[in-house]
Amino acid sequence: MQNQITPGSLLAAMRADPPLVQCITNFVAMNIAANVMLAAGASPAMVHSEEEAGEFATISSALTINIGTLSPAWLAGMKVAARAATKADKPWVLDPVAHYATAYRRKAVIELLELRPTIIRGNASEIIALAGGVSRGQGVDSRDPVELAADSAWHLASQYQAVVAVTGETDFVTDGNKAWRIEGGSVLMPKVTALGCALTCLIGAFAATRPQSPLEATVAALAVFAVAGERAGNEAAGPGSFSWHFLDALAALDGTALDAHARIIPA
Template structure:
């Protein structure tokens, strides 16, 4: 991955201030909104079926996260994803805990058929979404990103988009190219909503970066760099969460160009 591309992605995001339409779970709305504000984007939490499709048509990008999905929000997610596809708005699917519960698994399967620009999840979620696994332990993965790589590539070719698998080293693929993003901190896994906030950050980068693979890599690198900076100052997960938001704000294009990013 060319460092210049990542620098340009970071600059484009700050210059554009994309409006990210978040249909996300109730546990993570605040941290997702704050993370988007910290990177220079504008969040909106519009999840009523009466408005979701209409708002998706004017947003810069859409995030669909099925973490605490209900019948009402499932309808809104379908409407928003369908509208995003029709008008060319990039959208991200975060299949939280898919595989273990029937309702969300069936919803996620329907959403995949609407061809998300990006699928972002942990290894167990990606395997389950592709029909190659039964999911993890709730929101926790029981598989490694490398174990899910082949399935992720197949899923990316099926959707025509990008699939990102989070883990100690994140794996990102568009079905042909494979990029690994290192860094980060174990404290991310002890911060409620950090992974879900990453989905919103991916959407923001997808709105402002022409190549979806570059966008997703830049988002993952942004989160990893901020986590490293925050972990160096934090006393534990409580202080880490606040310091991580500060560090997200501090990451710029030059920092992204120095990220631990490796192309296969």
């Protein structure tokens, strides 16, 4: 039986020494991602240009790359940063947003995968397609259930020697050897723009705190989101109020409450 993960100690450790995380993310996500990181206790930096992204990756504790609003200039910055992070032995996270939508995006994600991300996070449709399967995704929206992406996640984890997280109603995470499911969250979460993108940044923060165990770091970040999301959903009247309730819930969450309420199940 797999050892139980207790994410509370990781949350406390991250807040005790807030990591600087370089978040190369999309235009839609920048504001909410930065606010989520600050509420959780990390330090975000949205540095993406080719001219400085590589240098900044060497001084950051982790890097996250999200291809949501892709362009040649941004892709160049992403690749420079990923190479620099790998050379400096810093963890980095790839979020292959809607990579199946166009030929340009498919080529871009192949180039980024060749740079060997530490962690890959996507919705079920993105992970299925990334593993070569046929998904029902439309744009950034997943139309496949998480459980259908589990085999694809196992395959990708083994192929790229990476942790793979499939996020949705119940999250699934594997490193190719062990796997976990994380329950919680709220039905309102998909109705708030870019929360998934913000989660990718938070995974980077936890990976910076526990670089020797990216699987544990990923599970802890997902548990934080799940518990805070569930608490916010219980208070919110709709997507608008959920957004600020969620930030408040993140800021108020402590390690003891996280361990008490996280539902992390061996898969």
